[in-house]
Amino acid sequence: MAHCHSPETKMPIEQALDDLQAFLGERLSRSKPDLDAHAGSESYFPPIAPDAVAYPENTAEVSRIAQICHAQGVPMVGFGAGTSLEAQTQALRGGVCVDFTRMNRVTGIRPADMDVTVQPGVTREALNEELRATGLFFPVDPGANASIGGMAMTRASGTTTVRYGTMRDNVLALEAVLADGTVIRTGTRARKSSAGYDLTALLVGSEGTLALVTELTLRLHGIPESISAGICAFPDMTSAVTAVMETIQMGLPLARIEFACAATARAFNAYAGTDMAEQPHLMVEFHGSPEATAQDAERFAEIVADHDASPFRWSAKTEERNALWAMRHNGYYAILASRPGARAVVTDICVPISELARAVEETQADIAASNIAGPILGHVGDGNFHAILLLDPEKPSDLDEAKGISARMAERALRLGGTCTGEHGVGVGKKPFMEAEHGAAWGVMGTLKAALDPTGILNPGKLVPDT
């Protein structure tokens, strides 16, 4: 250490940790396993651990934690279920990880208004379990059993977005703690409002860089009376995408519409012993009354027949539907299992639907020209897709190759009028593309961040330009 400190003069981080320890007792952890468990995310980024992990139990405690960190200029990084894919929770500049595991309650269910208030640490599956008796559900489904707070902070979405929207569309109101500990409330339980800046929308997707969210009020939806679902294969991506565009333009109320490439079908056959055609597939779901979902499925069958698809096999029976979705839900694991010992880099771009076939085909050609494999899965109704790039962890060149493919995907998305991340967020992985995507607007993001967090203690080093 270059500077000397007298015994009386503590480093700011030491002072903050002492103050936090006095306040939280055992709920401030500095154990090595705990720090390691909060050092990164489900991704290929190197772990960077915080100096301590705080486990608050209520908003007042989060506020007090922020006051202590603010007084010493110590960073705070929020943490939910640790399922983010772009290293959003890496403690780039150390500091305190604020883990919301103990703030995991559903605090108010209002079936008449079809809304619910939750603490940020509740997971998607736990929330839907608690809602079961009401006939309502929370539809945003990113695959992982993420925390609702984390999903809001990355503006998560998933397979049901084409019908029910993203977190942007399903968060009505927030309670949040600012950098200095001030507690604010944004939005109300009214379904809409024109009362000033939409701070709720500003915080959703802010990845913990503007505030720590301590409570969320969410829209709920009725569990559909009936669900029909089916699958079919196409000769190529272009026919599949064209069929989807026609379906959307006809106003057929798709609840899910997912595609999987030929390599994904092959991986799933090997994984589950099925005999799917090794072609691009579409998997589709309709929600509604029994009559409506049957009609929707039949009309979809007619559309895809015009685009050289295999016969659209569909069912409204739960068991058959579950079997059908197994490929999509296990797709990631089937792909991983196709290369024993492999690790994956999961990419994520979103383009206008008219550019989707081109984006997928160019990506496939790029992957084919490389030394690694990368089956593709995606949310075709949104124009969002993922290549699961498979790496040999012993071969550093594989990671370089994957990073190159991912970077070219992001550049391709921007060239085609899209975005470098549809649903995984910026974190560390997509920050290099923010300037190209946003231009001067990225500077505006930095201005907003500096205004709300002038000392830069909220998840520093992420999302906005470095100062």
Add this chain to the structure above:
Amino acid sequence: MAHCHSPETKMPIEQALDDLQAFLGERLSRSKPDLDAHAGSESYFPPIAPDAVAYPENTAEVSRIAQICHAQGVPMVGFGAGTSLEAQTQALRGGVCVDFTRMNRVTGIRPADMDVTVQPGVTREALNEELRATGLFFPVDPGANASIGGMAMTRASGTTTVRYGTMRDNVLALEAVLADGTVIRTGTRARKSSAGYDLTALLVGSEGTLALVTELTLRLHGIPESISAGICAFPDMTSAVTAVMETIQMGLPLARIEFACAATARAFNAYAGTDMAEQPHLMVEFHGSPEATAQDAERFAEIVADHDASPFRWSAKTEERNALWAMRHNGYYAILASRPGARAVVTDICVPISELARAVEETQADIAASNIAGPILGHVGDGNFHAILLLDPEKPSDLDEAKGISARMAERALRLGGTCTGEHGVGVGKKPFMEAEHGAAWGVMGTLKAALDPTGILNPGKLVPDT
């Protein structure tokens, strides 16, 4: 004038107007009729005129106007069709009104992606006229033939919001000019994104206080194959609202669901010679396939029958449907005509749906106890309603009484978990309720405003706390 100026030292406003005149020529107007026409809005607020009106024709001109105004610290107030209801365009501190009438082109229609790019001055009706051949439409309908830019700036909505959302949900991307003339782009044509702060959502609803919007990319929707619509009467508001809540919970895809109170029915009978029951009414519309819209209407008929409604009369024929909606669309004029010579104060609150019957009934009781009339219309699917408070322009006490009723409505909305404005915006009229609605978050709005517009030239005096 208290201060002396040498002939060489111009006032900043004079310098700005000289510079603008040199740049815009005849497209900078200082004529009295033009200033008067830009002094306010469709509302009861006193007119406050700008010093000049600028008519830019493209983004570069808006940017140059901003640079000139910024250099002299002169206010800028954006102006679309002048249909705002809360005096959003009053030039509270003078300056330059930026009128977007000449920026009214539809610059790109992309049917395959179901999106469109427009300049801010295009009106809702002109846009839908241009879209007609595509089979697509832009659904947000605030009633007035507002400009799209103005609708975005007030986060407008209307009768179709229950199905298609507000401007928040239908603006994909923006181009905007900041206070200093910097041009930014927010969002992309991708349907969703997790790439950083949602600046699009921050600008939508900002009422020209953060930037001047120069281009908008909007989501479009397919013109429904079939539309069914119908009407029925209820013994009281509670039964009507309960029927609506049941309908929504059952997942029936309402495209519009509007209510009108007994006094509105009475006014319409007098206006149009109809013989509607003088009771609360619901008017409903379903969009979809012919089979689906018929089934939806039949199911709705069953629901309302359980709530003591009159038989639900519905039709899928265009003529009958248009006749049916005449009451809703002409409701405002029918109500105005019920008091010849009267002016109206149009109120606007939004509450959780479970509180809607109570909010309406308390409002009706408050109006009944006053000396003025105030029929009620609303968007029951959103919990949003308006009392049309009728004033004798010769009686100043009527305006005081209307303001009192409007203030108590806003306070009632907040007490019931709602918002002081569902769709008309803050402007001048709702600013007194911002602190009560947002608490410390109102201060955050002020912080954001100060960060993006440090000299306070963008629509000064509106929306955020006075500094």
